[in-house]
Each structure stands twice: as C-alpha cells, then as structure tokens.
Amino acid sequence: MPDPVTLASHALPPDPHKLPPAGEWFAPDAERHLLDRPKFCPMCGESLERGLTSEWWTANERVFLTWCAACRWTGNVVRFDKAIIEEPEH
Ligand SMILES: [Zn+2]
Numbered sequence: 001m002p003d004p005v006t007l008a009s010h011a012l013p014p015d016p017h018k019l020p021p022a023g024e025w026f027a028p029d030a031e032r033h034l035l036d037r038p039k040f041c042p043m044c045g046e047s048l049e050r051g052l053t054s055e056w057w058t059a060n061e062r063v064f065l066t067w068c069a070a071c072r073w074t075g076n077v078v079r080f081d082k083a084i085i086e087e088p089e090h
Pocket of ligand 1: 068
C-alpha cells in the first residue's frame with residue numbers, strides 16, 4: 001500500500017476552470033471558451049489568469065470582454081473567421 005505522502009505528491013490541484021457536465025446544452029460552448037479565450041493581455045502581455053474574460057456573440061463574431069489585473073486594461077478581443085479590411089489608396 002503506498003504511503004499517504006506519495007499519494008499526496010501525485011494529487012492534482014483543484015481545477016479552477018471546471019467545465020459543466022458533458023450533457024448540458026452549453027457544455028460545448030464552455031469548452032470552446034476555455035480553449036479560445038485570450039490567454040495574455042493585449043496591452044502588457046501578462047497572463048490573464050488573474051484577470052477576467054467574459055464572452056458573448058455578435059452574429060458570427062465571438063467577443064471576449066477582457067480585464068487585465070496587471071495593467072488594468074479593459075477591452076474587447078474579437079475572434080472571427082474572415083475579415084474585410086479596406087486599405088486607403090496611397
Ligand atoms: Zn495588461
């Protein structure tokens with residue numbers, strides 16, 4: 001029988017990003033959110049683990065309201081599949 005110290009050293013820490021049960025209607029969206037959300041602040045580059053990222057959708061765009069605990073930047077990060085960009089003549 002393994003001693004309790006050996007078992008404790010292999011125990012995983014609690015998951016801070018717990019997913020809902022797989023059968024819930026929003027489970028696939030929750031999973032995509034964890035995979036696709038911004039991981040680093042677009043302003044200072046620090047990890048957003050201590051910040052806030054909330055997601056909503058506008059048509060086909062996924063909008064991540066983001067707050068950075070390191071520099072206090074707040075803004076939207078938008079994921080999209082295609083972009084139409086107009087470039088002025090020069
Ligand atoms: Zn920042």
